[in-house]
Amino acid sequence: MDGTSDSDHDPMGLFGRPLFNDPKARALSRVGVVDIGSNSVRLVVFDGAARSPAYFYNEKLMCALGAGMSDTGRLNPEGRERALQALKRFQALAEGMNLPPLTVVATAAVREAEDGPDFREDVLRETGLRIWVIGGEEEARLSAQGVLLGWPGSYGLVCDIGGSSMELAEIAGGRVGRRISSNLGPLKLRDLKGGQKGREQHIKEVMDKLAEHMGAQRDRLFLVGGSWRAIARIDMYRRGYPLHVLHEYRMDKKSVSQTVKFIKSSDLEELRTACGVSSARMDLVPYAVDVLKRLVQTFKPKDIAISSYGIREGLLYEQMPQELRDRDPLIEACRFAEAKDARLPGFGKKLFRFVSPLFSKGDKARMRLIKAACLLHDVSWRAHPDYRAETCFDNATRANLGGLKHSERVFLGLALLHRYKNKREGTRFEDLEGLLSEKLTLEAEVLGKALRFGAMLWMSDASADGTALDWKPRKKLLRLKLTKASVPLYGEVAEARFLSLAASLGAETEVVIKR
Structure with a gap:
């Protein structure tokens, strides 16, 4: 396959400058991209994790630049004026957001119109924005x-x-x-x-x-x-x-x-x-x-x-080093969210190790979702306690997260709902339960309750070493192994959450203190 382009050997990329200052950067500096299409003109400002960028700002205007071109060969005059005014606004917004220079691309209408070059010159003169016209x-x-x-x-x-x-x-x-x-x-x-x-x-x-x-x-x-x-x-x-x-x-x-x-x-x-x-x-x-x-x-x-x-997203991908392209967009977004919003950034990794024994037969796709849930388990702590479960569910099911099927969104949302709430009756999940099988619904509940329990054990590295869950599915036995250092963390509330997890598994429990 031919996956190369004229820009592949140009370190500055297609548009004269790199979007990523550090080729190994995980975070994305806020950047703006304008797409001038035949029907709409849109500004998108990206922010957040570079591999799974968040939409900091998104605005479009339906200009219909290409309307009537089949007859006239020229841009729609009304659409041309509306597009120019939109670009003036976008440039002013970019300056207000302290963005680096906007990257502006135009497609078929500007590419094919007789007055396309004139329009580009008008835009450059009026706004200072240089339009890059791309071929089909x-x-x-x-x-x-x-x-x-x-x-x-x-x-x-x-x-x-x-x-x-x-x-x-x-x-x-x-x-x-x-x-x-x-x-x-x-x-x-x-x-x-x-x-x-x-x-x-x-x-x-x-x-x-x-x-x-x-x-x-x-x-x-x-x-x-x-x-x-x-x-x-x-x-x-x-x-x-x-x-x-x-x-x-x-x-x-x-x-x-x-x-x-x-x-x-x-x-x-x-x-x-x-x-x-x-x-x-x-x-x-x-x-x-x-x-x-x-x-x-x-x-x-x-x-x-x-x-x-x-x-617009393709422009970001264009300038990503291969190391960044190879990363999982879901996990990158979750890592970024944990680093930005969690109370104890890095605890998600410990939590993943802690809950993993419950899912020893999980395939790669399932373990990926479990890892994502662990990274996101504490990013909504600022929400009011009465609404944290709903906030978590809404964030997972409706947020801009790449690499997620709809059923996976609901699985992740339900797990995070159970991170803060034992019961799902009366929640927004009821509207979406048809997207998840009964088996996966139970698995999401188990994961959420494991997160809910594990979050009680904010373990130091010393107490984490040796503190573990041991799940025997055939015997229906859930064993908790505690070290001397972690015993004080296993109080009444933690015990109640452990028993709730066991109930979802239909399991007997055993607590072992390692000497």
């Missing part, structure tokens, strides 16, 4: 790298739809392979002559050429872009899906087919209001669903995942 294949590569930021090591086909173009790129083994750009953006399809029949025929012809270039793609299809996210919102609404987190939302060929029919048979204004989709975005959905229907029919993916990560 480069856009595909950066979007794919954004997906890799959230799903390291993923295999599949990335499809990024903008207003004026649609890009495809394959990913495998942490690298981007074949990629291609097309004119299947909804703004261009809206301007196409020939009505519905002509549009469908055009989509089929272009999609067949894309398939010929990309070859067979039978792994996961990752969907990037605002129109795909709008369709996913509608799919959630149609299904009555309880967790309104778009990142890692899954669909399959059947659900796509049902949602296409649902959209075509619905009143779009009523649907827009019910799903919280903007008017400008909803105007493009009927064209995007035709593309999605043909995309799925052509490539026949194993399953379909929505990615909230795209070009």
